[in-house]
Amino acid sequence: MITQKAKYALRALTVLAAADDGEPVMISDIAAQQKIPKKFLEQILLDLKHQGIVVSRRGKSGGYLLLKPADMITFGEVLRIIDGPIAPLPCLSITAYRKCDDCDGEQNCEIRHVFAKVADATRKVLFSTTIADAVAPAKVAEVTRLLA
Amino acid sequence: MITQKAKYALRALTVLAAADDGEPVMISDIAAQQKIPKKFLEQILLDLKHQGIVVSRRGKSGGYLLLKPADMITFGEVLRIIDGPIAPLPCLSITAYRKCDDCDGEQNCEIRHVFAKVADATRKVLFSTTIADAVAPAKVAEVTRLLA
């Protein structure tokens, strides 16, 4: 299970992706729109800012903007920032590798071997899907509605 | 990340799978062989027993045995028993479905859509791999050693 925090982060980013280019969106607006506790969202956006996913502007007419284009932000990188390693075992993590203290001989560890396949499959999906992909269907639906 | 408990469960089952047919293996032996805290392992095996994965015998020459053949026990079912749902979101769980209280309209939830792909890929691996698969390479290695 991914955390609530990660879900919030992804949904906040889709809001920013859907906003007009160069137009900052206020934390309160994102929070209201996505039913996210405002104070909690502040922390999340701050994390995303520190990790170079978004930028912020202060004062009147301030808010948040995407730093990179939405189709350059993958689900995988967001999850890593918020929830930590993608891998199901520490000894399979790319960003936070840690030898399993009990098992020695990773090459022969069959459990590791199985979960390596899980990790590969998971990464394939998460790093090939972007925030833009998550926004696209919503936009299609919107256009469809407008044309109806 | 899967829990330590799940890792212990899987490794304990490989020990039982490797044991001679009909020969019970004592908790202490499994614990020693796999460096698992004995008292913790007791609980794990009890869980697996309650869920119909293993059976036990008490008293002298007692211990645990697999209830089903090793190639009929998948990683997926063991993980479900020990760690709970496989799905990354409650609204994607087969065994413990729960509507996400924030998002309404599952059909349109793009986050859900992405994680559905993750869940599918994960399940494909976990339910097609059995304890027998995990033991097989070890057996091959053993035979190779004996023949050397």
Added chain:
DNA sequence: CTATTTGTCTATTGATTTAGTAGAGTAACA
């Protein structure tokens, strides 16, 4: 029939993580 052996079951614990809240502070702008 009783002592030993091995599994059964429930409760408790300390550490960590999760999901927030609280509040003082700082930059930008009008």
Added chain:
DNA sequence: TGTTACTCTACTAAATCAATAGACAAATAG
């Protein structure tokens, strides 16, 4: 210079994780 909106740190309640503790029950050997 006041208001607005982001920034940063600290705190907390509840849940989960990884064990540990100990009383109990069944099987069996002598």
